[in-house]
Amino acid sequence: MKNYKDVDEYLADFDGDTLKKLVAIRRTIKEIVPRDTTEKISYGIPTYYYNGNLVHFSGYKTHIGFYPGSAPIEEFKDKLSDFETSKGTIRFSLKKPIPFDLIREITKTCVERNQAKKKD
Numbered sequence: 601m602k603n604y605k606d607v608d609e610y611l612a613d614f615d616g617d618t619l620k621k622l623v624a625i626r627r628t629i630k631e632i633v634p635r636d637t638t639e640k641i642s643y644g645i646p647t648y649y650y651n652g653n654l655v656h657f658s659g660y661k662t663h664i665g666f667y668p669g670s671a672p673i674e675e676f677k678d679k680l681s682d683f684e685t686s687k688g689t690i691r692f693s694l695k696k697p698i699p700f701d702l703i704r705e706i707t708k709t710c711v712e713r714n715q716a717k718k719k720d
Contacts, residue, residue, distance in 0.1 A: 602644065603644075604641045604644070605641070606639075606640070606641060607626065607639055607640075607641065607646045610641060610645070610646055611623060611626070611646075613659075614659050617694065618659050618664070618694060619659075621659075621664060621692075621694065621698050622657070622659050622664065624698065624700065625657050625664065625666070625698065625700075625703060626646065626657070628700050628703050628704055628707070629648055629654075629655060629657070629703065629707050631704070632704055632707040632708050632711060633648050633650060633654060633707065633711055634650055634711065634715075636650070637649065637650040637654065638650070642656065643656065644658075645657065645658040645665075645667075646658070648707075650711060650714050650715075651714040651715070651717050652714050652717060653669070654668075654707065654710045654711060654714060655667060655668045655669075655706070655707055655710055662693065662694055662695075663684075663691040663692055663693050663694055664691070664692045664694065664698065665689055665690070665691055665692075666689075666690045666691075666692060666703060666706075667688055667689055667690075668688070668690070668706045668707070668709075668710050669688050669710070670687050670688045671713070672706045672709055672710060673685055673687065673688060673689070673690065675709065676702070676705070676706055676709075679702055679705075680702075683699075
């Protein structure tokens with residue numbers, strides 16, 4: 601695994617349509633998360649941290665991985681039926697449009713979950 605210093609360096613390893621989609625996912629996540637959310641590399645991939653991990657994403661040859669954790673996968677299972685999922689992971693095929701509205705909705709849920717943790 602390559603050690604990236606930040607998300608910009610991570611994204612620099614991609615090009616073409618994959619890069620465009622990754623940049624758009626990054627922008628979508630940043631629209632939702634609170635201003636004091638930390639953007640960093642964790643587990644070798646872009647990660648958003650606000651009172652704990654919120655979401656992660658990563659690029660691959662045939663898909664983009666989006667990692668909100670297992671609870672959102674269960675909560676949104678009806679909306680995720682068109683996508684390959686596993687515990688904590690959603691795979692978006694590079695051959696299909698990225699569901700940005702769904703990414704927003706899931707990210708918002710993750711923010712709300714972590715805000716509730718902060719109050720405990």
